[in-house]
Amino acid sequence: MNFLAEIRSRFAKSLHSLTGFEGDVAPVLEQIRPSDGKFGDYQANCAMPLGKQLGKPPREIAAALVESLDVADLCEVPEIAGPGFINLKIKDEAITTALAAAAKDTQHLGVPQAAEPRCMVxxxxxxxxxxxxxxxxxxxxxxxxxxxxxxxxxxxxxxxxxxxxDWGTQFGMIIYGYKHFVDESALAKEPVAELSRLYKLVNSLVEYHGAKTSGLPAINERIAKQEQTVAELSAAEPTGDKKADKQAAKKLRQAEAALGDLRKEKESIEKKIAAVDEDATLAAMAAEHATIGRAVLDETAKLHADDVTNKELWNKFLPxxxxxxxxxxxxxxxxxxxxxxxxxxxxxxxxxxxxxxxxxxxxxxxxxxxxxxxxxxxxxxxxxxxxxxxxxxxxxxxxxxxxxxxxxxxxxxxxxxxxxxxxxxxxxxxxxxxxxxxxxxxxxxxxxxGEDGKPYKTRSGSAVGLMGLLDEAVDRARAIADESPVLTTDDERQQVAERIGIGGIKYADLAHNRTSDYTFSYDKMLAMNGNTAAYMQYSYARVRGIFGKAKVTEEQALAGADSISIDSPEERALAMQLLRFAEALDKVVEDYRPNHLTAYLFDLAQAYATFFQNCPVIKAETEELKSSRLALCALSARTLETGLGLLGIECVERM
RNA sequence: GCGCCCGUAGCUUAGUUGGAUAGAGCAGCGGACUUCUAAUCCGCAGGUCACAGGUUCGAAUCCUGUCGGGCGUGCCA
Incomplete structure (x- = not known):
């Protein structure tokens, strides 16, 4: 069940019978959205813009819409508030019915399938x-x-x-490296390591010559030019015009900053050159392969021109x-x-x-x-x-x-x-x-x-390797696993560390709005508190722990979903949150932003924690209540596991 | 120069064709453990939504300008 979508379609019917309304209902239906609970579960804000459009008081429009709205099976009687907000509260019976259906739908947990499936690459x-x-x-x-x-x-x-x-200059480099520097026995034994060595070697020699012949002179020239600009700007007399002087001061500041950047760039170029010069073997290679830059491009061009040897090498290296x-x-x-x-x-x-x-x-x-x-x-x-x-x-x-x-x-x-x-x-x-x-x-x-606010690089300025990054995250996650009182074997601790570490990296990335830059921090992504994978995984493990204590399987717990009671506010809040899964997924797809799903799952974990704190499950007053609450636990576990699974994050049974 | 994106609490941030008192998390302060995993929960405090105008019943959101930052910009990908 997707309550939001359902309510919108009911409103669509109601809109058609609204006198004077013409045109597209879609943008109007957008005005119906989830509410934060203070006023109800959903709110329709469309009466105000419609009022303007139709030249009638919004409250009158709201009343007319409510009059023809057929939601009696889903909602309590709609309330009109303020300038014309329509507040909707889902009926408890509708919630429990939807939960029962979700529990039976083992594949999709009650999330409706797209009415018009699209083919997406x-x-x-x-x-x-x-x-x-x-x-x-x-x-x-x-x-x-x-x-x-x-x-x-x-x-x-x-x-x-x-x-x-798989067709660019990198292969020219490897081919050139193979022709001049290969260690055949190493290639036979560990091809990837040897190819990687060749790539790095050739790349550093190409960069060395590039830096010497064009990079360094070019940067020197740019620095000289920039120094001149700075000198000119700082020599300029104040004009007396406040605004113009402010502008000039800003330009000077920016020019000085740019000069600083250029000098840093020069330093890193000099470092690259020094790295080769100071190593006798590398220096000798560099001297011997003075035109390596051109030669690499030639090897690439030959590959593209179907040169037999290079094509063979490409076929050999690619796997x-x-x-x-x-x-x-x-x-x-x-x-x-x-x-x-x-x-x-x-x-x-x-x-x-x-x-x-x-x-x-x-x-x-x-x-x-x-x-x-x-x-x-x-x-x-x-x-x-x-x-x-x-x-x-x-x-x-x-x-x-x-x-x-x-x-x-x-x-x-x-x-x-x-x-x-x-x-x-x-x-x-x-x-x-x-x-x-x-x-x-x-x-x-x-x-x-990086935590300095600049693109994440190693100290020497090169890109951070992905495998090393994953290793580091898993190593750090191991500390969390080691602290666990429930993990007994080393193997289990390592598996948990792997899932927390990799999951932490993925989750941190997905939880941020993809359009903004984001700051990479092991400490933040592996924190046990807050919106992190570790917290989500822990929440899941806690739910699973209940089943062990209660001596039931998740499937058995799920069977109780036919008669769930949501009398307490915590139970109702959790139930509603469970049923909003479909809405969260719709939002992800709407603008291709997975952070809507992490936000939803975090809210779900919190709703569950609050429920769990306030509503005894195993010690529930009656057997019926126990069964009902176990079903809520099972649905929570399923939804967390499914949602995290969609994000590519694996859960653990215990941690 | 031109183009695109961004500026929300001390920090990380949510908030998309304009909706009710701008939500969270971390850090800080105060509470709750003979536990259903306290690796948790509850509460408090913290905001001129960069700034200044404008549009209207209503603006973090739309328009204009200013300040600050990032990225891109004719033969790399």
Whole structure:
């Protein structure tokens, strides 16, 4: 049962009989929403805007709506309050009936399936496979998986696709590394470790030369320029105009800050150079491979041109790379229906450009093939001067393939917000090529920040490895498991630590509004109190503990759902919260934001805790009451487990 | 320069086509343990919703301006 949806549909009927009302009911129904309990369970706020629209007093509209509203089976008599709020309180019988139905629906806990199922492609994670996954991949992976799970749970057809980067310069690096630095025995024994070593080695040499030949001079030049700007700004005489002087002071401040940033950047470049210079072996390699940057691009180009040797190497290395990222996915318990990376679209790219040209959308400019779009300052470049294709080209080919293969109603891209412009241009271009009927959505998210408020990096400035991050979280979670009085074996403690640690990382990420940046903190995500995975998992374990004490299974407890009593306020509040699960999931899907679900589950855990504190279960006054309360416990456990499961978070029986 | 996003309690934040007294959690203070797991619960305190105008029955939310911050911006992804 979804009370909100049900009430809205009743109101829709009532609106049709409202004299003078014409037009779309949907926006009016939006004005009917859950209430915070002070005035009832739901409130309809539509009478006020309707009053304005129809030129009648809102209270009169409210009265007319209530008059024709048929909700007697669901609600107590509606009350009109204030300027025209309609307050609705769900009848206790309706609640207990819905609970009984939810208990019988083992698959969906009473959550209705979508009336019009949509076919949705969800594109998330998308790492570069030759590089180790880092902290930046968490959000896309975790948010994308959660959205896909929820959509599927609601009855939509979901196709998940991991658009991996398996065709880029990283492979040029590995190929170059293989040709010059490989340790064959290491490659045979531990291919992933050896490939990773080669990647890192070549990358550091490329960066070394890049820093020396262009990076350092460029930054010096920028610093000199910035110093001049600062000097000019600070030399400027006050004009006497207050506003102008304030502006000037601000400009100076900003210029000085920018100069500071540049100097820091220079420091890190110098550090990279020093790291090679100070290591005799590396320095010798660097001297020997002076043109490594160019050579790596050449190896990449040869791969793209179907060079036999490089293609063979690519075929040889790819499985090992895939195994490596698969380890991360196994640990995160995330999977995909398809993994169609950049390489899959390789031979379709030329056709994309030709097609754009034939449609008259793409034209040549400065040797590059560009789509000039109205409303955009920069062109959407689909082929470079040197003839190489870009990710814009691949993305267009990918859309075409997905439409052809799956005929989706929507394609969601769970990608960080810095690529916003790219997707705006991509979608605008696609719309002009016959993709008008598909919803293309950039489900963007903010940056993961360190506790200093800057993007989360290691002390040396490199990206934080994802596996190391998970290990650290699990290590710290182990301290929580070690404190548990109920965990007896080391194995069990370790399993619990794993679930708390990984769950903590996922939950912290999902609990934040995806559009804002969020601050990564082990201490906060692993706290036992507050809105964390550990608290949610503990809540679940406590509920499960009841069944052990009462010597019943969850299924037996659930059987009592046919006659649940909600006489106490705590029981009623818990029951209502249980029945709002469907609403929470609807909200997640509405704007693709899983934080609505974490918020719901946290509220549920709190409602349960309050119930548990005030309503004895095993020691209930009567057998009937005990059975009723056990059923509430069982539904709470099921809902917590199901909700957390949709978020990709596993529960534990005891902790 | 131009474009996009953001600014809510000491900290982390919820709040989306405008709704009733802006909700939480953490930290702080005060209560409740011969326990159904106190790893919990209850209460208190804490807010000029960055600032200034405007729109109206009503604004954290919409509009304009200001201040502060992040990101992006022709050949990386």
């Amino acid at each position: 969800v594109d998330y994670s998308s790492p570069n496979v030759a590089k180790p996954m880092h902290v930046g991949h968490i959000r896309s992976t975790v948010i994308g998986a959660a959205i896909a799970n929820v959509l599927r749970f609601l009855g939509h057809k979901v196709i998940t696709d991991n658009h991996i980067g 090992a790379c895939m195994d490596e990222i698969q380890k991360t996915y196994d640990r995160l318990n995330v999977s995909f229906d398809h993994t169609l990376g950049e390489s899959f679209y390789h031979d379709r790219l030329a056709a994309v450009v030709t097609d754009l040209q034939q449609r008259g959308l793409a034209t040549e400019s400065d040797g590059a093939m560009c789509v000039f779009l109205e409303g955009f300052a920069a062109p959407f470049i689909v082929r470079k001067q040197d003839g190489a294709f870009l990710y814009s080209t691949t993305d267009l080919a990918t859309i075409a393939y997905r439409l052809e293969e799956w005929q989706p109603d929507a394609i969601l891209y769970v990608v960080d917000h810095r690529q916003g412009l790219h997707f705006e241009q991509l979608f605008a271009t696609a719309k002009q090529c016959g993709c008008e009927n598909v919803e293309l959505e950039h489900v963007s998210f903010g940056t993961v920040l």
